[in-house]
Each structure stands twice: as structure tokens, then as C-alpha cells.
Amino acid sequence: MPHATLTIRIPESLWIHEISTAYPDTAFRVISVLVGPDVSVAVIELATPNPVPIIASIDERDDVGDLELLWKHDDTALLQIETADQSVLTPMQRAGVPVETPFVVEDGVVTWELTTSADRLSTLGDLLEESDIGYRLESVHDIDGRTDHLLTDRQREVFLTALDEGYYDVPRAASLTDVAARLEISKSTCSDILHRAEGKIAHWFADERLGRRSNGR
Template identity: 35%
Template sequence: MPQARLLVDLPDGPWIADVSRDFPDAGFRVLTAVPDESAGFALIRLTARDVDDVLAAMRDHEALAKVSVMARGDGVATVRIETNAPLLLVAAKRSGLPIEMPLDIENGVAEVDVTGEHERVAALGKRFDEMGLEYELDRVRQRVDPVRLLTDRQQELLLTAVELGYYDVPRRFTLTEVADHVGIAKSTCSETLQRVERTVVREFVDDLPTRPLDEEVDAAGDSASDGGDAASETDAESAPNRPTYHS
């Protein structure tokens, strides 16, 4: 199943955007969060050179109803907060696609990881646009569950082959050596690994979108800032230039 990372440029107003921009060297990691339409509750790990200054800015921000320090250390604090403007959580709730935790925010930019069908990711992008949130697609990759795909025997042989260096370039172990190591015939080893490779590759290919994610977002009524260039870039897990989407 596709896993995507979106870099969301938070607008001025929400406490996390304002405070993180006031303290660009500070890091905010949302460990857990519970959304509501008008409020949100979260446990946050704060790292900063001057934690007290950051905490003071959080307490002074009008969007934070409550700030409780749960633990303190040198340059770090675990904080429970209640906010009246949980933009990211509300967008995720409306799209039906939960944001994965932990969620990192630095200098007004949130790294949002989600796993789901491309239609769901596109729906989340639409919610971001509706709420005035600018974002860019950082990466898309496939998440494969080997326990569901492979038998115990296949998993064991695959892990052994990887450990021995059969899939290294150049190979450190030949197919014959892998078969001898696990005590099976070369033909059996070859057939089993071929089945494993076919299963994994098919799973990967079946989950690939029939068109790039940015085109799906466009079809839902969104617009991309860099036009047609973005379409070719979102096909791959890694691209030299990342597309930026604007509301």
C-alpha cells in the first residue's frame, strides 16, 4: 500500500506554526494526538536550546488553551497541550486518512506521513487546500507486509539469501551456495526464490497509481503550482526536484 510524506507549510495563526517560526532551531515532535472539530489534545516532545523561552511563548499563544509540562530534561520537555485550532488533525479526520505519529514540525513546516490508497491521499490534499494549507509531495513509496504475502518457508529462505549476500551487487553467495547452506536442492531454492520475487514485485506494481498523485489531486479540483512538470516527478519514490502544490 502506498505511503506518502507531505511537507505542509503551516499558515500563521496556529500555535505550532507561530512558535516554531519564532524558534526555528527548536523541534516539536507530536507523540500522540486526539482531534475534534473545535479542539485538539496532544502530547509533544519539545527540544530546544532554551526550553523555558519556548514554553513561555506557548503559554502566551491565544490558540493554546492549556500547556502542562509532564517531564523535563536538559534541552527537552514533554508537554501536554490543548489547542482550539488543530488544522492537520481536522484535515486528516475529514479525509478519512489518519496522520501517522510521531509528527515532526520545525520552523513552520510539518512532515506528514500517511498510508492509504492514492484516492485517500488526494482527498487529504483537497482538505489541505480547502483549509488554506500549502504543501508539497516529498516522497511516495510502497509499504509491503511480508507476513501477509509470504509463507514461513519463503520468508526464511528470503531472509537467509539476503543475509548471505545473494542479492548484493556483486553477489557474495551464488544460488548453489545458498541452497547448500539451507540444505535444499538448487532447483527447489531457485523456484522458491522466484515465487518470492514474483509475489513481492506484483504487490509493488499492483499498488502503483495508474496516474501520478498530482494528477489525481487535479482531478479532485486542486491545482499544482508547477504544472505538467510535477506529473513526471511524483511517479517515482525519489525525484531530483519535488513538486509544490498550492491552494
């Protein structure tokens, strides 16, 4: 069973996108969330010395039906918010992927930690794309530990650096030369290590996700 880290760009139409981008230095920590058939209710912690303008901005939103200040102490405020627009959560509902809390929304972006089946994770990706919700799969690994030794430490370092630099983005944000320069190794060495790492990952994916019978490599 995979454990995945998923970063999602919240649609601009949602209140949390507008408010969190208007206050980019404030972390909106979602403590709990209840998703109903028509509305969602969330308890959100704000880390800010002055929550008044933020609360006022939230209260002005048409897609926020109810807003309560539950608690305020020092630089922390706790709010309960009811909203009718739950489009960012709908793909998770349809895929049958539980929402793990707490999670943090900052500057229009939310990062979710997900533990679910490979099939449901794949379905979630498809549904996010269908909903035109931008996302990035930051990491995924089996919680049973079978992939712990899939790559050597060096292969893992080079592969993750290439991933972070945008080598696998479409279009590519970094070239092989850029990745090699970041690691201070030659382009040929970088290419060789990446090729070996990609081969191991491809064989693992084919065996674990596509049901191919392993040939022992």
C-alpha cells in the same frame, strides 16, 4: 496501498507556526495527538536546553487553552498542550487519513508519513487545497512493492533530481538545462531519460489510479 511523505506549511494563524518560526533551531516533536470535536490535545517533546521562554510564548497564545510541563531532563522537555484551533488536522479528519506519530514541526513546516488508500490520499490533497494549506507531496510508493521496479536506477535518479530541483513546480524553479547540469549530462540525454520515466509513471498512474486497462506496455 500507497505510503506517502507529505510536507505541509502550517497556517500562520496557528500557535505552532508562530512559535516554531520564532525558535527555528528547536524541533517540536509531536509524540501523540488526540483530535476531539472541539479541541485537540498533543504531547510535544522539545529538544532545547532552555524551554522556559518557549513555554512562556506558548502560554501567551489565545488559541492554547491548557499547557502543562510534564517532564524536564537535560536538553529535553515534554509538554501537553490543548488547542481549540485544529484547522491543520481537519482535512485529515475529513479524508479519514490517520495521523501517524511521532512527527516533527520545524520552522513552521511539518512532514507527515501517511499510509492510506489512494482515494483517501487524493481526497486529502483536495481538502488541503480547499483549506488553502500549502503542501508538497515529497514521495509516494505502494507498500505492496509493485512499483519497486517501475523505473531503472538511472531513470529514478534523473526523475528525482528533476523533482528536487523544482523542474515540476508551477512555475518551474529549474529548467531542463539546470537539471542536466546538476547531473553532468547533456540536455538531450536528460530529456530522453526523463521522457521515458514520465511515460512509465503516466501509464502506471492511469492503470492504478484511473482504472485504465493496461495495454501491456
